[in-house]
Amino acid sequence: MGTTFHGPSPWPHITRAIRTRGARYAAIGYLGQDAPELLPLRAGDVLVVNASKAAIRAHATSPAALAYYVNKGVRVLSSPTLHAKVIVTSRRAVIGSANASENSALADDAVVITDDPDIIASVRTFIDGLDEITEVDQVFIDDATREWEIGRAVPLPGVTGRVRTETDFLPTPVTRMFVKHAVDYEPSLTEQHMLDEHRSRQRTTAGPAVKYQLESLRLDRTSAVRRGDVIVSVDDGWIYPPAVVVSDPMKIPRSGGAVLYFLRIRTDLSPLPLAEAEKVLTDLGHPGSRLRTDHYVRSPSLRTALLGLWDL
Structure with missing residues (x-):
């Protein structure tokens, strides 16, 4: 396969590239409610997402999407400082700007997909090294649902400035x-x-x-x-x-x-x-x-x- 570039509508290429056997590891900044259609993960996969209060209140990450993945057996983790969008399988790495959301599917996003083993290893190391990690479970989702209902009140880290995370x-x-x-x-x-x-x-x-x-x-x-x-x-x-x-x-x-x-x-x-x-x-x-x-x-x-x- 080598290394290929895909834009401005990369999601069909991403979805196709990650349909492989074995565990997939994704670190995607934000998840829309339609994320499961774009990012088809299954039991045994790992998903790190920014599900901080700021992201939930801004409706950038959907509690419904979190619940879908958890119920599928995906290990879902939240990192309040995450802004990257990378995915890695045993055979490929995806690196780019695309969140798993309808907004991203309509925007001009771009990714690089590669089978370079050094890059695959580096992306996996990056995901495993993410900090400030919280396990997303039913209690977390219940709390996120309440935050979602509050509305668009808090700025997003990496978009309108970094917010303190210790108060989470x-x-x-x-x-x-x-x-x-x-x-x-x-x-x-x-x-x-x-x-x-x-x-x-x-x-x-x-x-x-x-x-x-x-x-x-x-x-x-x-x-x-x-x-x-x-x-x-x-x-x-x-x-x-x-x-x-x-x-x-x-x-x-x-x-x-x-x-x-x-x-x-x-x-x-x-x-x-x-x-x-x-x-x-x-x-x-x-x-x-x-x-x-x-x-x-x-x-x-x-x-x-x-x-x-x-x-x-």
Whole structure:
């Protein structure tokens, strides 16, 4: 095949070029609702897309398209700084300017398609090395659907300027924080079913390393915790990094009133020894941090100090 150039309407050539056996890896900035027709991926493939709040609110990336790929068994990941448009198979690499959208199909876009093995390897390395990666699962899609309905309110990175990405994790400012005692327990069959329904179906490690992932929080009764709150969990020896509540409470059937929340955590943050954390907080003027009891953290300075344990 060699190397060929295709424009100004490259999508028929792209679609044809990636119809090969084996896993396909794509990093496409934005997905329109018609993306599945242009980019026919299947179970075992990896798709990285910019599904940040900015992209969703601007209707540049469609939650419906994300849901389609996830339901097909594609491992879908979000990178809020992604602007590239590249695809790689075992035999070909596609490099160009085309998003997977109707707008791209109508615009004057262009791509290069090549079977050069060095370029194929380089594109795969590029995709595997993408940073700020979040796994797209049902909870992520539910949240994206709500952002989509808000409207075109946020500028797009790479189009009208780069936006900060750290606030995709923690709310700004953090005004509601809870300390919760972590308890190990074995989920019931009902709870495990709920977890499986809402978490990603793909458990492969292909593609970039995930920086954010979901954990669950089970509370024996309904509490004041709500979506957007920050949870700091502790046990007898450790304090765990802050997690953000990303779901409404879900009642657990036949549990006596228990509820389940989903939390988003950063995988690059590690737990700290509880005694050391208490000493640091005492030195910062918080001798009564009450880390060994469940409570709502009312003090803004204590909230800041707790986040500061992980330089957040």
